[in-house]
Structure formats: structure tokens, C-alpha cells
Amino acid sequence: MPDRVVWSHEVTNIPLPPLVKGLPILGSSFELAADSPKFFLNQYHEVGSIFRVRALDRQFTVIAGTEANQFVNQVGTEFLSGKDFWQDFVKELGVDELLVSLDGDRHQQQRRFLKSGYSRNAIIHAFPETIQLIQSLTADLRSGQRLQVLPFFQKIICEQLGMLLADCSPGEYCADLVSFLQTALNVLVVRQSPSFLLWMPSYKHAKRRVLELARIAIAKRRSSDVKRERPNLIDDLIADSKTLHPMFSEAELIAAAVGPYLAGIDTVANTCSFMLYALLKSPEVMAKVMQEVDLLFRDGIPSAEQLRGMSALHGTAMETLRMYPVAAAIQRYAIADFAFQGYRVEAGTHVIIATTLPHFLPQFFPNPNSFDIDRFHPPRSEHKQNGAFAPFGAGAHLCLGNGLAEVQIMLTMATLLHQLEFSLESPNYTIQPTNNPTFSPGNKFYLCVQGRNSYDKNRVE
Numbered sequence: 001m002p003d004r005v006v007w008s009h010e011v012t013n014i015p016l017p018p019l020v021k022g023l024p025i026l027g028s029s030f031e032l033a034a035d036s037p038k039f040f041l042n043q044y045h046e047v048g049s050i051f052r053v054r055a056l057d058r059q060f061t062v063i064a065g066t067e068a069n070q071f072v073n074q075v076g077t078e079f080l081s082g083k084d085f086w087q088d089f090v091k092e093l094g095v096d097e098l099l100v101s102l103d104g105d106r107h108q109q110q111r112r113f114l115k116s117g118y119s120r121n122a123i124i125h126a127f128p129e130t131i132q133l134i135q136s137l138t139a140d141l142r143s144g145q146r147l148q149v150l151p152f153f154q155k156i157i158c159e160q161l162g163m164l165l166a167d168c169s170p171g172e173y174c175a176d177l178v179s180f181l182q183t184a185l186n187v188l189v190v191r192q193s194p195s196f197l198l199w200m201p202s203y204k205h206a207k208r209r210v211l212e213l214a215r216i217a218i219a220k221r222r223s224s225d226v227k228r229e230r231p232n233l234i235d236d237l238i239a240d241s242k243t244l245h246p247m248f249s250e251a252e253l254i255a256a257a258v259g260p261y262l263a264g265i266d267t268v269a270n271t272c273s274f275m276l277y278a279l280l281k282s283p284e285v286m287a288k289v290m291q292e293v294d295l296l297f298r299d300g301i302p303s304a305e306q307l308r309g310m311s312a313l314h315g316t317a318m319e320t321l322r323m324y325p326v327a328a329a330i331q332r333y334a335i336a337d338f339a340f341q342g343y344r345v346e347a348g349t350h351v352i353i354a355t356t357l358p359h360f361l362p363q364f365f366p367n368p369n370s371f372d373i374d375r376f377h378p379p380r381s382e383h384k385q386n387g388a389f390a391p392f393g394a395g396a397h398l399c400l401g402n403g404l405a406e407v408q409i410m411l412t413m414a415t416l417l418h419q420l421e422f423s424l425e426s427p428n429y430t431i432q433p434t435n436n437p438t439f440s441p442g443n444k445f446y447l448c449v450q451g452r453n454s455y456d457k458n459r460v461e
């Protein structure tokens with residue numbers, strides 16, 4: 001396997017990547033539907049860091065390994081675009097372009113503009129409110145209650161992001177956001193569901209409600225004259241709309257205001273669910289985390305500094321992002337011919353970059369299938385190897401909310417573990433993740449919940 005990344009503009013006399021053998025007509029459809037990350041990993045071991053895959057009428061090229069992530073980080077914008085991949089989803093929100101579908105200068109300009117609103121500062125300065133919100137959303141839980149884990153986290157995360165970034169609670173709209181996102185991504189982005197779903201009244205209703213929520217958040221802010229010390233994402237967007245030459249049209253403003261509500265539903269919520277599962281499967285790790293959590297809340301509301309110092313909690317969050325990467329790959333189209341590791345990729349090719357595949361390569365993460373929270377601490381710092389750790393994607397579109405997500409995961413889990421005790425329904429329970437379309441614990445994951453005595457004695461007011 002090459003240990004040096006090789007790419008070039010020169011493609012003459014270079015072969016196409018090897019084509020993975022598959023069934024007549026169906027190609028590799030079954031393997032992709034069953035577990036595409038595992039299929040890509042097997043092919044990487046067998047064929048190398050670039051190969052072509054056929055599935056029914058689709059054909060795409062996969063690039064993988066740290067070399068693929070380095071390629072995307074260094075020169076991705078020269079050769080790859082996400083525009084056609086995201087285009088139909090973006091149109092569904094009533095606009096022609098949105099941050100994820102943009103390229104070049106316009107993308108950079110919007111990213112710079114949105115950076116502050118999506119930064120970790122959005123949560124760092126709001127620990128008391130965020131903790132209180134989590135407490136109020138869990139106040140109704142009864143001891144012994146059976147809890148459906150994913151919807152529980154979707155609600156908590158969506159409420160947090162709505163309040164932090166838009167100062168507007170999604171409330172009853174949360175179910176619409178979940179339903180809209182799942183159908184729109186499956187049909188319009190990864191194209192694994194039939195398009196008639198877009199015509200179903202339930203989907204149309206959800207879509208209408210999602211855009212309605214964004215309009216409400218904007219109208220609420222426009223009608224308020226409160227001047228916030230630290231402007232949030234909606235404040236920034238509205239300030240832009242008042243300028244002489246706004247960056248966003250009114251329709252783009254609405255689509256951008258949907259962002260905070262959708263960003264965490266499939267990502268942070270899935271990650272928190274997997275993290276809780278991983279903790280319950282590793283009692284020694286849970287004990288270390290619980291010790292830290294109790295210390296964290298000993299004197300009331302923790303500071304960002306104190307949260308950052310929780311090394312077991314941080315290691316658990318990082319190891320969850322490594323072993324349960326909810327966005328396993330990113331997808332693009334080649335906009336120019338290029339050669340990668342000696343093979344030709346032609347303009348127009350659908351390219352899947354298996355960004356998180358290195359998470360499972362033992363040369364970067366020894367014993368990759370064991371949950372080891374010490375990997376991330378010096379001197380090991382395994383995630384710092386070039387291109388090895390990419391739970392938030394790679395290149396120009398690297399997740400803009402990655403810092404915010406990390407803090408949100410740690411704070412949410414610490415607050416919940418401080419006040420509640422969870423247990424698996426059976427000690428032998430094994431989670432059955434799905435790709436729907438993000439890697440998800442699915443809706444069949446249930447836990448039992450109990451209150452904690454230490455929390456009652458030490459309630460954060």
C-alpha cells in the first residue's frame with residue numbers, strides 16, 4: 001500500500017481504477033445496502049485506496065485512506081465539487097444554492113460570514129441556560145421508565161441548537177424536522193429511497209412546517225429590539241439583510257435559518273446515543289466518566305475550562321466519533337480530470353471519499369475495534385496523524401459546527417449522567433445500527449432510566 005499520496009493533473013496513458021467485481025446488473029448493491037463502510041474497508045484492504053463500484057444503474061469511484069483525506073484537504077477544491085450532490089436538497093428548501101452546495105470564493109465568503117454564529121462560543125457562554133434546558137426536558141422522566149434513545153436525543157439537541165443559534169424553540173416542530181430531513185436526504189442526496197415519497201402528504205406537511213419554523217424564528221428576531229451582547233446566527237443573518245447589498249436573498253435567509261434546526265438531528269443526536277451505548281457496554285469507562293461528572297458539578301454550573309479538563313469524558317466523546325462515525329463518507333463530483341495513486345478519474349465522475357475509513361486501520365488506531373478512550377491523550381494522540389481522524393469530513397466543507405458539536409456532546413452527556421442513571425434492557429443487548437442515511441442507532445434502541453441520588457442532593461439551580 002503506498003504511503004505517499006500521489007495525485008496529478010496528468011492523466012494520459014493512465015488506467016481507470018479497478019472495478020470491484022459484482023453480480024450481473026445488481027453489481028455491489030447488496031453489500032452497499034447491508035453496510036457500505038464495511039464494504040469499502042474490505043475493498044481498501046483487497047484493492048487499495050481507489051476503486052470503482054457499480055450498483056444497478058449507478059457507478060462511482062471510491063477514494064479512501066489517509067491519502068484520500070490528505071488529497072481532499074490539500075487540493076480538493078481544484079478537482080471536486082459538492083454542488084450536484086447537494087443541489088436537489090438545496091432546491092427543496094426553495095433556493096438555488098446554500099453553503100453545502102457552494103464552491104470557490106462564494107463558498108469561502110459565506111463560510112467566513114457564518115463562522116461566528118456556528119462557533120463553539122455559541123454554547124460556551126450559555127452553559128447555565130443549556131443545562132437548565134436539558135433539566136427541563138428530562139424533568140418528566142420517571143424512574144423505571146423505558147426510553148427510546150434516539151428521539152430523546154433528537155429533541156434535546158434540536159431544542160439546544162434552536163435556542164443557542166436562533167433564540168427560538170422548535171417545540172412541536174421537532175418531529176417535522178426529523179421527518180423532513182430523513183426523507184429529503186434519502187431521496188434527494190444519497191438517493192436510496194424512491195422519489196414518490198416527496199409527493200406524500202406527510203412529507204409535504206413536514207417540509208411546509210420546517211420552512212414555517214424558519215420564518216417564525218426570523219420574524220421573532222425582526223420584531224424584537226433586544227440588542228444581544230453576543231449576536232447569534234440569526235442576529236448575523238438579519239443584520240446582513242439590512243445592509244445595502246445583502247449576501248443572502250430573503251429566500252436564502254429562510255433556508256439558512258433552517259440550518260441550526262437540522263444540523264444536529266442526524267449528527268449530534270446519533271453520536272450522543274452511540275456514546276451512551278458505548279458507556280453502558282464499558283463499565284470501567286463509565287466509572288471513570290461518572291467520577292469526573294460528579295466532580296464537574298460539585299460546585300454548581302461548570303465552566304468551559306472545567307469541562308475541557310474532563311479527560312475521560314473527552315476521550316469517550318472522541319472515541320465515539322471514531323468508532324461510530326455518523327457521517328462515514330462525503331460525496332462529490334469530479335470537475336476536472338485527475339490522477340490519484342496512479343489511476344485516472346475523469347471529470348463528471350461521482351466520487352465517494354470514505355473519510356472515516358482510516359478510523360478502522362490498525363496502523364493508525366491499534367486494535368481499532370476496541371473502545372479505548374486513552375488513544376487521544378499524549379503521548380499517543382493517535383487522532384493527530386495526518387488524515388487519520390475525520391469524523392467531521394475533510395477539505396473546504398469541513399463541518400463548520402465541529403467545535404460547537406464537541407462541546408455540546410460533552411455538556412449534554414455530563415448533564416444527563418449527573419442527574420440520571422441509565423441501563424441497557426439486557427446486559428447482552430447489542431445495538432443494530434442502520435444507514436438511514438447517516439449511521440444511526442435507529443429507533444429500536446431503548447434504555448431504562450433511573451434518577452440518581454447524588455443529583456437530588458446536589459441539584460443545579
Ligand code: HEM
Pocket residue numbers: 082099100101111118161259260263264267268271326327330331391392393394396397398399400401402404405
Ligand atoms: C457529531 C456531530 C457532527 C458531525 C459528525 C458533522 C459532520 C459533518 C460533515 C461530515 C460535514 C461535511 C459535509 C460535506 O462535506 O458534504 C458537515 C458540514 C457542516 N456541518 Fe456538521 N456535523 C456535526 C454537527 C454539526 C453541528 C452541531 C452544526 C451546527 C450547529 C454543524 C454545521 C455544519 C455546517 C454548517 C456544515 C456545512 C459546511 C460547509 O459546507 O462549508 N454540524 N458536518
